[in-house]
Each structure stands twice: as structure tokens, then as C-alpha cells.
Amino acid sequence: MAAERVSACGLGTVSVRSDADLDADILVVAKADHVTEQQLACAEKAANYYDVELTSSLQPRFEALREARMAAVMVSRARDWLRKHDLLDRLPDYRPGLTDDAAFARKIETLCDAQGALESADGPRLLNTQWAMQHMTPPDMKTGPMECLFNATAAAGFDVGFIGNRPNTP
Structure with missing residues (x-):
């Protein structure tokens, strides 16, 4: 077909x-x-x-x-998920090249109750490995801070990634 x-x-x-x-x-x-x-x-x-x-x-x-x-x-x-969880109206504005990445990351962490999630030696666009390991089990994956973090950054246009299987220090 x-x-x-x-x-x-x-x-x-x-x-x-x-x-x-x-x-x-x-x-x-x-x-x-x-x-x-x-x-x-x-x-x-x-x-x-x-x-x-x-x-x-x-x-x-x-x-x-x-x-x-x-x-x-x-x-x-991502916007639908944030709307469903009453977070869309509180999503901080991100403007590439104008918004300070570290300051924006802190705002996303606060929005998602994910303090430390984007604090890594590699910068605010990489997920902190230790934080991720603590939040990768259900029920956190569907409604918790990790899901919020990924949806909020996607909706804002703030690309984040993660490096697996290696120690990550803040």
C-alpha cells in the first residue's frame, strides 16, 4: 500500500x-x-x-x-502534553542566540520539578546522567519530571540530549 x-x-x-x-x-x-x-x-x-x-x-x-x-x-x-498537565502557560520563552542557555535550563528544571537535570560538566543541553538514572523507572517516565523535561524543551525549541553509560558530574 x-x-x-x-x-x-x-x-x-x-x-x-x-x-x-x-x-x-x-x-x-x-x-x-x-x-x-x-x-x-x-x-x-x-x-x-x-x-x-x-x-x-x-x-x-x-x-x-x-x-x-x-x-x-x-x-x-509536546505542547499537548504540557497543556494536559497545565504547564503550557508557564513554559518559559526560548529564543536561540538571545536566551542564556543555562538560565533557561534552570527555568525548565523549576517548571518540571527536575532540579539538577540539566546541570552537567558538558553544559545545560545535556541531561545529567545521575539524575536521569534516578528518574528512568516508572512511574516517572510517563508523567514525572523526565517526561516534563523532554516535552518542555521540545515545545520551547531547546534541543537537549544525553550521553549514556558514563559518569556525569555537575
Whole structure:
């Protein structure tokens, strides 16, 4: 079905390849050379959540479209989560290049009752490993400070990450 939808966007023949390592099916577009942005956008939407393999010249353009759509979905879901938990109106404003990252991180920690979560030797954009280990078990994962932290930073556009399996000191 997805292969037919992608093909209908004007990309030509689309086959399905199974990847045992990923435990996923991948949509493979055989030969598509002169593809418009509109056709790529159509294919990205038609593929839904399937991975799509294109020629090396098209793949970066496709991935950029997918990343933009997924980022918008993530922000929307994050804002919905914050709204559901009555936190959206208290979300601090973040402006890249203007807002002090450390000060913003402290505001997010306060909002989420997650003191120390973004205090690490690697800066305020990395989750403190010890803090994370204390909050990675249910029920914290669905409604606790970690879920709040990830939703608040996503909704604000403040990218955070984590480095696993290594000591992290404040």
C-alpha cells in the first residue's frame, strides 16, 4: 500500500525491501532523477513512517522534508502534553542566540520539578546522567519530571540530549 502511494507521487517504481537488522520494511525508489519538491513532499507524506531509500542526490532533500515534518509533530505533541498537565502557560520563552542557555535550563528544571537535570560538566543541553538514572523507572517516565523535561524543551525549541553509560558530574 505505502509503496503504491509513494509511486503515485510520480517517483516511478517503488519496491519494498525488508531489513532484518532494523526489523523494518524499507520503500526503495529505483530510479528517480528529476523530482520536484512537490513530488518529494508527496512521497514523504505517502510513506507515512516507513523508511524510504532514494538516490544519493535525492535522499538529503527527502530527509530534510521528513525532519521538518517530524519536528512539527514533536512540538505539537509536546505542547499537548504540557497543556494536559497545565504547564503550557508557564513554559518559559526560548529564543536561540538571545536566551542564556543555562538560565533557561534552570527555568525548565523549576517548571518540571527536575532540579539538577540539566546541570552537567558538558553544559545545560545535556541531561545529567545521575539524575536521569534516578528518574528512568516508572512511574516517572510517563508523567514525572523526565517526561516534563523532554516535552518542555521540545515545545520551547531547546534541543537537549544525553550521553549514556558514563559518569556525569555537575
